[in-house]
Amino acid sequence: MKIAVLGAGVVGTTTAYFLAEAGHDVTVLDRRPGPGLETSFANGAQISACHAKPWAGPHTPLQAAKWMFEPDAPLLFRPWRWDPALWSWGLKFLRNCTTERARINMDRTLRVALYSRDVLKALRQRTNLQYDQVTSGILHIYRSREAFAEGRETATDLAALGLPQDVLTPEDCAKLEPALAHAARTDLVGGLLSPDDESGDAHTFTVEVAKLAAARGVKFRYGVTVKGLEANRTSITRIVTDQGDETPDAVVLSLGSYSPAIARSVGLKLPVYPAKGYSISVEITNPDAAPTISITDESKFMVFSRLGNRMRVAGTAELAGWDMGLNPVRIAPLKRNAMSLFPTAAAYGNLNAWTGLRPTTPDSVPILGTTRYDNLLLNTGHGTLGWTMACGSARVITDLIAGRVPEIDLEGLGLERFA
């Protein structure tokens, strides 16, 4: 079958690879000059099923309201901005801020994330992919007893859903990650280890998967902007681009935060809104003082990952539209916290700052599956966990196109849940 995948981020590229492996004739369209150059470029570098807890929870509205006037808050939401897309998304988000919805949404996300981790491991085994991966787990550190208690509560829920975590003392944290020794003595109250989670460079991963895909015959048309889709009552008939049209048999939409604009051209409303985040990457000058295991600092809402001789620090979320400007006020806390935890690890004076737009749904669950058009599939809205869920999502799409029942239950993952 002739299939067009729209978007060469980590989600689209991985989908193209799995479709080519299944024998399809695949073309990927992307406006950038290469794969993974937008949100998949310099993210937190974690394969973190352990982060399946959705943003929308019973305490989120109060917490977000407290942060509203703090320009460097971990989550910044300013509802008075003139932005009907944000208000509509925000109302759906509020409806998900209950204990019951949070549990359902965590279950759905975890279903995809755990499956995806297994699919990634199998892919790595059969292709020998290399992307600075570290497979020793993710360590979550806590600085307050209250947050640690909440973390242990979530860990109990995650364990019941198939993701066990180990509870650690500060001394255990320092033993596992010697670079944390000072913080463990002065600041930490405990940690949780997700032993089966991983880390690595999502951009390198995307580039390497694109090479594997190209070797299987996938055509990558870079520098091509998709303008819209055309459809008759039942099917997509044409993809309109700035460089000629495409008329494939099937289309997979994976345009990250830009998916809603293109879906709208055929009357589909996708509740995907960009949550802007930042990262800094620094060269490690003192390897013994830099972390080896990937760390999530739960009290600061930040992650640290070791990528060879670099350290990546990522975090913060701002619901402020599609603006891609680098705001120094939002970047400063990343540098500050890295310098406080690992003061002598890196050349902090010479950092690469980056921003990306997480394609976020109101319930933190991706939009995966079929549409009312028989040849249009959605693989988008992966929010904070796009790399974590990319391989599993790609397999689901490949199974759906083959007419096979996917290996995970798709209940609650499709667009119909927002109807």
Ligand SMILES: Cc1cc2nc3c(=O)[nH]c(=O)nc-3n(C[C@H](O)[C@H](O)[C@H](O)COP(=O)(O)OP(=O)(O)OC[C@H]3O[C@@H](n4cnc5c(N)ncnc54)[C@H](O)[C@@H]3O)c2cc1C
């Ligand atoms: C600070 C930060 C930290 C993160 N940390 C993690 C993490 O640790 N682990 C994790 O799993 N996830 C993480 N994420 C989320 C993850 O990076 C995203 O979910 C993921 O990159 C989304 O991939 P995507 O392929 O859907 O979108 P993208 O990577 O944005 O790809 C979409 C592609 O579509 C193309 N495109 C868009 N519009 C058009 C158009 N009209 N025509 C042609 N091409 C178009 C773009 O050029 C782009 O290449 C993080 C995100 C941020 C911002």
